[in-house]
Amino acid sequence: MIDHEYLEGRAQWVRQKVVEMAVRVNSGHISTAFSQAELIVALYHGRMLNYDSKRPQWDGRDRFILSKGQGGIGLYPVLADVGYFPLSELDLFAQRGSILGVHAEWNVPGIEVITGSLGHGLPMATGMAEAARLDGKQHFIFCLLGDAELYEGSNWEAATVACHQKYGHLICIVDRNGQGTIGKTDDIRAPADGPRLNPLDEKFKAFGFEVRSIDGHSFSEIFSCLKNFRERPLVGKPLIIIAHTKKGKGASLMEDQRLWHYRVPKGKDFEAVLGDLRAKSGSSERDVKGAGSSKGGY
C-alpha cells in the first residue's frame, strides 16, 4: 500500500510544477491540471497502471489515453517524476526545442496518442480494447475524459460500441469538475454556462457501463474504487468512474471559478496560488517569478 501522505505530496508538487511551467511561457491549462492531479498521481505513482518508464513501448503495459489533451501540462511532471524523461525537460515546456507542448502529443515518451481535440480518446480506446482482445492480451485501457468533453458526440458513438462489445478491460475516468472553457456543465446560473450534462451516471448506466462515483481528490476513494480491478473479465461491462473534482483544486482563487480555464496567474495572484500550494505541501520549492498581472482566461 502506497502511503497516501506521500501521494498527496506528489500531487501538490505536480501543481507547483504546473504553475511554474505555465508562468514561464505564460500559457497552459492550470485549473484542469489541478482537477486531475490526484487521479494522475494515483495511476502512476500509485501504480494503478502497469508501466515501465524505461520501456515506454513495452507491450504488456496498460494503455493510458489522456483524452482531455489540454491536461498535458499536468501529466508531464508525473511522467518525468516516474522516469519517462528527465525532470529538466519540464523547464523547457512549450519552448523552442522542447518535446512538451500545450496538448499531449505522442512524441512524448509515455504518451500513446495525439489528443487536444476533444472526443477522440474514447473512440481510440475502443480500438485498443478490441485489438487487445483479438490478440488475447490482458492489459487494461484507461481513458481520462473531461466532463465538458462529453458534449462531443463522438464519445457517445464510442460508448455505444464499448458497451455492445463489452470491453471489460476498458476503464474510463471522467474528471467531473463541472466546468468547460467558459461555462459550467450543471450549476447553470450564467448565460455562458453549457447545457446540462446530468444525470451523467444514469446516461452511462443506460448505455451499459458499470458506473462508480468517487471524490476524485481522495486517494482512499480512488484506490478503493479501483481495488481488484485486474480481476475484471475481458468480456464484460466497461467501467466508468465519475471522479468529482474541483477545477483549480488547491488554489483558492481558482477553485470552481469560471475565469481560470486558460489563465496564468501573475503578480499577487501568482503569490496567492503558490502560497496555497506551499501551505499544503510544506515545500518552498520555486524557481519562477510570476511578475506582472494575470491575463486571459479562455
Added chain:
Amino acid sequence: MAETKFIIGMRDAFFDALYRLAREDKNVVVITADNGAPSLDKFAQTLPGQFFNVGIAEQQMFGMACGMAFEGKKVYCYAIAPFVTTRVHEFIKLDVCAMNLPIVALGVGAGYAYDIMGPSHHTVEDIAIMRVQPNLKIYSPADSTCAAALAEISCRDRSPQYIRFDRAGIPNLYDDNVNVSGGLLNPIESDGDICIISTGIMVHQAVKVATKLAEIGISAGVSDVCRLKPVNIEALLDLVGNVRGVVTLEEHYLAGGLGSMIAEIFVDGNIFKPLLRIGQADRFVFDYGGREAIWEKYGLDVESVVGRIEHWYDRLLGKKRVQMREAIL
C-alpha cells in the same frame, strides 16, 4: 467462399481481392459504418474478428481504427465517400494522418455517382480536402481492374490512404495485368496536339472526347491519374512535354481538384504550358434525372467538353488552327 458472382463495380473487385489477402492475414480488419456490399458479406460470414459494423458512426469508425492500427492492425474503413472524407475530416487529420497509421479510408460513390441523392451524397470536394493532409496517399481507380490491383498495393503499404471508388456499372478500360504502381496510366498515348489528364470515371469520358476530337482534326492523348497523391510528377512532365496544351477533366470542384494540382505543378516547375481546367464550378447541385443530366447541365458531357476544348484550342493556335481545319473539311 466463392468470388462475388456479379462484379458490379470497382468496390466489389477491390473487396474480392482484399478478401484473399485478409484470409491469409488476421491483422487485416474491415470496419464499416453500416454500409454494405455484396462482396463484403463473406468478410462478415467467414472472418470473425476481422469485420466490424460500428453503426452509422463514422467518427467512431476512424477513432476505433486508430486504436486498432496503433496496436498493429491494418484497418480499412468503409462508407459512402462523403462520410469518410467531409463528415470525419478531423479524425482523418489527427487519428489517421498525424499519427501516420496504416488505415485505409474506402469511399464509394466519388463525384456525382450518387447522382439523384443530392449534395449530401455528392462527393466533389474530396480530392481538395484530402490532398492537404500530410502522409496520406490518394487513389482514384478508373475501373475494376485498377481497383482490384489496389487491394494488394494498399495492404502492403503502411501509409494512411484514401481510395475513392465510383459506384457501379463502369466498363473496364484496362486488362487484368494493369500496373497501377506508377500512379499514372495512359489509355491513349500523348504524342500530338493535346493531352487530357483525368481521373476516375472521367477517364472514360476523356477517351470518348479524344475520339471525337480526332474526328475534327485535334489529336488528343488521355492520361489517368490513378494515384492523386503523391502524383507521379516526373511521368506527368514527360507527358506534357510532347503536346501543345493540356486539359484536365474531372467530376470535382475546380477549386482544389485535379486541375488545381496540375496548375500547381506547372507553376512550381516553371512549366509554361497552356492549361484548360474542366470541372464543376463553385455550386451545389440539386438537379435530378441522373448523372448524365448533371453532366449535360454543367458542361461535363462529351459534346460540351469537345466544344470547350475545340474553342480553347482554336484560340490557342489562332488563325493557323482555323486554316488547318478548313483544309481537313
